[in-house]
Amino acid sequence: MAVQEHIISLLVNNQPGVLSRIAGVFSSKGYNIRSLCVAETTNPDVSRITLTSRADRDFTDKIKKQLDRLVDIVSVTDLTDIPSVKRELMIIGLRIKEENRREILRAIDLFGCKIVAMDEDYLILEVTANTDKTAAILKFFEPFGVEEMNRTGAIAVFRQPSGR
Amino acid sequence: MKTIGADIVLQVLEEEGVEAIFGYPGANTLPLNDRLADSPIRHYLMRHEQAAAHAADGYARVTGKTGVCLATSGPGATNLVTGIATAYMDSTPLVAITAQVNSELWGRDAFQETDIIGITMPITKHSFMVRDPEQIASSLRSAFRLARSGRPGPVLLDIPRDILGTPDSGNERSIPENTPLPYENGEALVRIAEALNRSERPIILIGGGIKLGDACDLATAFVKKTGIPFVSTMMGIGSIISGNGYDLGFIGTHGNQLANSMIHQSDFILALGSRFTERSTSVIAKFAPLASVAQIDIDPTSIGKNIKVDFQWIGDIKDALVALSELVPPRDRSQWETRINEERALSAAKEGDDGCGEAGLLIRKIQAALPRDAIVIPDVGLNQIWTVRSWQCRSPRSLITTGGMGTMGFSLPAAIGVKIGAPEREVVTVSGDGGFLMNIQELATISSYCLPLKIVVLNNGHLGMIRQMQDLFFEARFTNCALGDTVDLVAVARGFGIPAERIPVHGNPDAAIARMKEAKGPYLVEAVIDQDTYVYPIIPPGKSNVEMISGK
Numbered sequence: 001m002a003v004q005e006h007i008i009s010l011l012v013n014n015q016p017g018v019l020s021r022i023a024g025v026f027s028s029k030g031y032n033i034r035s036l037c038v039a040e041t042t043n044p045d046v047s048r049i050t051l052t053s054r055a056d057r058d059f060t061d062k063i064k065k066q067l068d069r070l071v072d073i074v075s076v077t078d079l080t081d082i083p084s085v086k087r088e089l090m091i092i093g094l095r096i097k098e099e100n101r102r103e104i105l106r107a108i109d110l111f112g113c114k115i116v117a118m119d120e121d122y123l124i125l126e127v128t129a130n131t132d133k134t135a136a137i138l139k140f141f142e143p144f145g146v147e148e149m150n151r152t153g154a155i156a157v158f159r160q161p162s163g164r
Numbered sequence: 165m166k167t168i169g170a171d172i173v174l175q176v177l178e179e180e181g182v183e184a185i186f187g188y189p190g191a192n193t194l195p196l197n198d199r200l201a202d203s204p205i206r207h208y209l210m211r212h213e214q215a216a217a218h219a220a221d222g223y224a225r226v227t228g229k230t231g232v233c234l235a236t237s238g239p240g241a242t243n244l245v246t247g248i249a250t251a252y253m254d255s256t257p258l259v260a261i262t263a264q265v266n267s268e269l270w271g272r273d274a275f276q277e278t279d280i281i282g283i284t285m286p287i288t289k290h291s292f293m294v295r296d297p298e299q300i301a302s303s304l305r306s307a308f309r310l311a312r313s314g315r316p317g318p319v320l321l322d323i324p325r326d327i328l329g330t331p332d333s334g335n336e337r338s339i340p341e342n343t344p345l346p347y348e349n350g351e352a353l354v355r356i357a358e359a360l361n362r363s364e365r366p367i368i369l370i371g372g373g374i375k376l377g378d379a380c381d382l383a384t385a386f387v388k389k390t391g392i393p394f395v396s397t398m399m400g401i402g403s404i405i406s407g408n409g410y411d412l413g414f415i416g417t418h419g420n421q422l423a424n425s426m427i428h429q430s431d432f433i434l435a436l437g438s439r440f441t442e443r444s445t446s447v448i449a450k451f452a453p454l455a456s457v458a459q460i461d462i463d464p465t466s467i468g469k470n471i472k473v474d475f476q477w478i479g480d481i482k483d484a485l486v487a488l489s490e491l492v493p494p495r496d497r498s499q500w501e502t503r504i505n506e507e508r509a510l511s512a513a514k515e516g517d518d519g520c521g522e523a524g525l526l527i528r529k530i531q532a533a534l535p536r537d538a539i540v541i542p543d544v545g546l547n548q549i550w551t552v553r554s555w556q557c558r559s560p561r562s563l564i565t566t567g568g569m570g571t572m573g574f575s576l577p578a579a580i581g582v583k584i585g586a587p588e589r590e591v592v593t594v595s596g597d598g599g600f601l602m603n604i605q606e607l608a609t610i611s612s613y614c615l616p617l618k619i620v621v622l623n624n625g626h627l628g629m630i631r632q633m634q635d636l637f638f639e640a641r642f643t644n645c646a647l648g649d650t651v652d653l654v655a656v657a658r659g660f661g662i663p664a665e666r667i668p669v670h671g672n673p674d675a676a677i678a679r680m681k682e683a684k685g686p687y688l689v690e691a692v693i694d695q696d697t698y699v700y701p702i703i704p705p706g707k708s709n710v711e712m713i714s715g716k
Contacts, residue, residue: 017281017292024285065465071290071310 001056005034005131007086007154008060010049010067011074014040018072022049025066031055035088035131035153046074050155052131083159090127090134093148094141097121104144111137122147130154167332169297169323170195173261174203176304182232184584186210186219188243190236190276192263195328208584208613211605213240215577217247218603221256222581225564226539228378230257230311231581237264238276241322242283246571248318249287253568254399255376257316259307260284264293264324284320291320297330302338315463316376350487352477356434356458357491359475363432363456365500366392369415372399372567373437373461377481380404380560383436386485391494392434393504395423397444398567400437402557412504416444417703418549421511424709426504427452435459437481440470441568450708460484519700519714523547523622523693524554526673527594530620531555533677534590539564539582543575543595546628549699551594561586573602576619580606583615592618597647598627607660610686618680619662619688624695625649632698636716637705657688664688 012018019038026033036051055063060078067076079086096104108115108125111133117124127137131154138149173196177185186208189197200207210216213235220231231251235244241262251258264270265277284291289310294303300323307319360366374383384404387394394404396414404411413420415427427433433455438444440459445451448471458475459467467476477484520527527550531538537559542551548565557563564582566574575593583591600621610617624631630645657664663683667673669692680687701712 017285020282021285028286062465062469065467069289069463069465071292 001058003054003056004080005052005054006060007050007052007079007084007156008064008067009077009079009156010051011041012047012049013072013074014045014047015072018047018070019049021070021072022051022067025063025070026053029059029063029066031059031063035151037153037155048155050153052154079156079158084156085159086130086154086156087128088131088134088152088154090129090138090149090151091116092125092127092138092141092146094123094125095121095145095147096123097145100144104141107140111140113137168195168199169300169328169330169332170199172297172300172332173304173323173328174199174205176301176308177205177232178203180305180308181229184208184223184581185232185234186216186223186581187234188213188216188236188240190238190240190263192265192276192325193234193236193240193328195325196234196261196263207234208580209609210577210580211608212577212603213243214245214247214573215580215603215606215609217244217258217260218250218571218574218577219581219584220258220260221247221251221254222541222564222578223585224251224256224258224581225578226561226582227585228561229585230259230308232259232261234261235263236276237262237280237325238278240276241278241280245283245287248284248320250566250569250571250574251318252287252289254566255316255372255568256318257311258318259304259311260288260318260320262320262322263328264322266326267295267324268326270324280320280322287318288320289317291322293322293324294327295324296337297327298333298335298337300327301336315373315461315466352475353484353487354491356460356475356477357488359456359458360392360432360434360488360492361495364497365430365454365503366432366434366497367412367427367430367455368392368394369427369433369435369438370394370396370400370403371436371438372397373481374400374403375561377437377462379436379481379485382482382485382489386489386492389489389494390492391497392492393426395419395427397438397441398552398565401552401565402560402563405558405560412508414552415709417446418553418699419444419709420553421701421712422504422508424703424712425507425511427455428708428710429503430455433457435461435473436484437461439463439466442470443567445471446703446707446709452709520550520554521697522670523550523691523697526620526622526667526691527551527554529673530592530618530677530680533681534592534618537562538590538592539586541565541575541579541582541591541593543593543599544570544572545596545599546624546632546697546699547594547596547599547622549629550622553699572599575599576603576606576610579617579619580609580613580615583617590618592620594620594622596628597621597623597625597651597653600653601647601651604656607657607662607686607688611661614685616684617686618683619657619686621653621688621690622693623649623653623690624693624697626695628693628695628698631695632702635698636702636713653690654688657690662686662688664690666690666692668692669694
C-alpha cells in the first residue's frame with residue numbers, strides 16, 4: 001500500500017497527559033509523528049491536535065481506531081482526502097549579501113512571504129502556506145544562507161462546517 | 165467519625181458489588197486501610213503487590229466480576245505493573261487503586277512518589293488521578309464502567325493520600341465520558357452467514373472473547389446446531405466443553421497437530437473473539453492460505469490487526485451468535501468430516517499420549533482424582549503446555565491461564581484470587597520450579613488464610629521450555645537455563661506452614677494425589693520430572709502451522 005502524508009485532526013479533552021497518550025499510540029506501533037500542533041479550541045475544555053505522519057492507508061486506519069479508543073479523545077478525523085484548508089507557519093532567518101539582495105527581495109515578493117525583521121545583512125521571513133509550499137520556499141532560500149528556521153507543522157480546518 | 169474520601173471509595177466499591185480486594189498497605193493507603201476495618205469488603209493482605217494484581221485478575225477471571233487491587237505509591241504502585249500488563253494482554257476487567265503522595269508534594273520527588281499514570285499508560289485502558297475529593301465517586305464509577313465495557317481490561321486510579329483523608333463535602337462532581345462506538349448493523353452478519361453457508365471446509369476459531377463475553381453456552385449451542393468443527397486459541401480453551409466430536413484442539417506454536425492441520429486446509433474461518441496473535445498463526449503469510457476469514461470482535465482495533473480479514477462485525481459476541489444461529493443452518497459436509505476423521509486418526513498416532521510424557525500422565529491423574537468442576541491454573545513454560553494439552557475442560561472457567569503476557573509466577577497468586585472467588589470449587593495450580601520461585605512468597609498468604617489450594621510443582625531443575633528451545637534451535641548449548649536442585653521445596657513449603665511431599669521421578673503418584681485430595685488446607689506436591697521431558701509437536705520459529713516437528 002502506498003505510503004503518503006496523512007493529516008489527522010483530533011479533538012481531545014484538555015487534560016494533563018492526553019498528548020502523551022496520543023504520542024504513545026504512535027510510538028508503541030513504531031511510527032514517527034512528523035509534525036504536531038496543539039491548542040485550545042473556542043471551548044477551553046477541548047483542544048485541537050493536528051498531526052501528520054507518513055504511513056500507508058491501512059496503518060492510518062488502524063491508528064485511528066487505536067486513538068478512538070482513548071478515553072480523552074472526542075473525535076478523530078483523517079483529513080487526507082477531506083476538503084480542508086491546511087497551513088503551516090515557518091520563520092526563516094536568512095543571511096543576505098549585496099550581490100543577491102535584489103534576487104532575494106524579488107523572491108520574497110513572488111512567494112508572498114512577509115519580512116518581520118531586517119537589518120543590513122540579515123532578515124527574518126514569515127511564511128504561511130501549505131506544507132508543500134513552505135518546503136519549496138525553504139529549498140529556494142537555502143543556497144543563500146538560511147541561518148535559522150522554525151516551522152509549526154500543519155494545522156487545518158474543514159471546508160464545510162459539518163466536516164468533523 | 166467524619167466521612168472522608170476513603171469512605172467514598174469504599175461506598176462506591178460496595179455499590180459496584182466488590183466483595184474482596186487484594187492489596188498491600190503503605191503509608192499513603194492508610195486512610196483506606198483504616199476504614200476497611202469497618203467495611204464488609206474483605207481486604208486480602210498479599211505478600212507482594214504483583215501478587216495482589218494477579219490475585220485480583222484470577223478473581224475476575226473465575227467470577228466474571230471486576231477484580232480490584234490496592235497498592236501504595238512508589239514501589240507499591242510499580243510492583244503492580246506486571247500484574248496490570250498481564251490483565252491488559254488477556255483483557256481481564258481490573259481496577260487498580262494506587263495511593264499517591266499528598267497533593268502538595270506531587271512533582272517534588274517526594275518519598276515514595278512515582279508517576280504511575282505515565283508508567284501504566286500503555287498497559288491500561290485508562291489511568292488517571294483523582295485531583296479533587298468531589299470527583300472520587302464519579303472517577304471510580306467511570307473506572308469500573310471502563311474496565312468492563314467493550315473489550316475489558318485494567319484501569320488504574322491514582323488517589324493522593326490527602327484526598328483519601330479529606331472530609332467529604334457532599335458535592336459530588338461527574339467527569340465526562342467518551343461515548344462508545346456504535347455497533348455495526350446486522351447486514352454484515354448476513355454476509356458472513358452467506359459465505360459460511362457456501363463454504364465446504366469451514367472452521368470456527370474460538371478465542372478468549374467467548375469467555376469474556378460470557379457466551380460459552382451460546383457458542384456450544386452454535387457448534388452443535390451447525391455441526392461446524394472448531395479450534396481454540398490458548399485463551400479460548402475451555403469455552404466449549406472439550407471432548408466432543410467437533411473439538412479439533414488448540415492451534416499455534418504448541419497446539420495440536422490436528423487443529424493446526426485442519427485450519428490450514430479450511431476454506432472459511434469464523435473467528436469469534438480472537439485477535440490472531442502470532443502465537444496462534446505462526447508466520448502470518450503462511451497462515452490458512454486457502455481460507456476466507458470472518459472476524460467478530462467487540463474491539464474495533466482487534467479487527468484486521470494481525471491478519472487481513474474478508475468479513476468483519478464489531479459488537480457483542482452474544483448478539484452475533486444469536487443472529488448467526490438463525491442464519492446458519494446445518495448442512496452436509498461429509499467430505500470435510502471424512503478428511504478431519506482421517507487426520508484425527510493420523511495425528512493421534514503421532515502425538516501419542518498428548519506429547520506430554522510423564523508430566524501429562526500426572527496431570528491427567530490429578531484431574532481424575534478431583535471433582536468435575538475443578539479449576540486448574542497452570543503457570544508459564546512447559547508446565548503450561550503440558551497442562552492445557554492434558555487437562556480436559558469439563559466446565560466453564562475451569563482453566564485459567566495467561567496466554568497473552570505469559571507471565572511466569574502468575575499461577576500461585578492468581579490461584580489465591582480464584583479460590584476466594586470460587587470457594588466451593590477445587591483449585592489446583594501447576595507450575596514449574598522456575599515460575600514457582602518467582603512468587604513463592606505467596607505461600608505465606610495461602611498459609612495465613614488457610615486457603616485449601618492444591619499446589620503442584622513440576623520440578624525438572626530447569627527452565628524447561630528454554631532448555632527445549634536451546635536443545636532444538638541452539639545446538640544444545642544449555643546456557644542459563646539450569647536452576648539446579650539446591651532448593652528443598654518441600655522444606656520451604658513446610659517452612660511456610662504448608663504440608664508438602666515429593667514424588668520421585670517415575671514413582672507412583674497415586675498415594676500422594678490421594679493425600680493432596682484429602683487435605684483440608686493447602687497441600688503441595690513436588691513432582692520430580694526428567695529434564696529431557698519436552699513437549700511435542702512444536703512449530704519451530706519462522707515456520708507455518710503445518711510445519712510442526714515431533715522431535716529433534
